[in-house]
Amino acid sequence: MPSSWLPPWCASYTEVSPSLTGLKVWVRAALPPGKHKKTGERQLELYDRRRYFCSTGQMLPQFPTTVENRQAEVEALIAAEFPRKTHTQAPAFPLRRGYAP
Numbered sequence: 001m002p003s004s005w006l007p008p009w010c011a012s013y014t015e016v017s018p019s020l021t022g023l024k025v026w027v028r029a030a031l032p033p034g035k036h037k038k039t040g041e042r043q044l045e046l047y048d049r050r051r052y053f054c055s056t057g058q059m060l061p062q063f064p065t066t067v068e069n070r071q072a073e074v075e076a077l078i079a080a081e082f083p084r085k086t087h088t089q090a091p092a093f094p095l096r097r098g099y100a101p
Helices: 071-081
Strands: 014-016 023-025
Touching: none
Parallel strands: none
Antiparallel strands: 014 023
């Protein structure tokens, strides 16, 4: 997987995943509550606790060997990749058979 699509703020420890099909970027940041997993063509998973995963040690040389603080950058990534769902507001009164009481 080419690393050319990674934004510059990802400048932190980065290695090839065990499957050799993805990258793992390690940063220091806290995540807001909720799930942070995206499937599809561009898969993305974010975790900050309660996960075990394999490390390959196959570092990408263009990235630092240190884990960097990236709180603001992770918050921007979450806002872009996991936008809040908008819900339509329920009516103030219940409807019966399509008519208001």
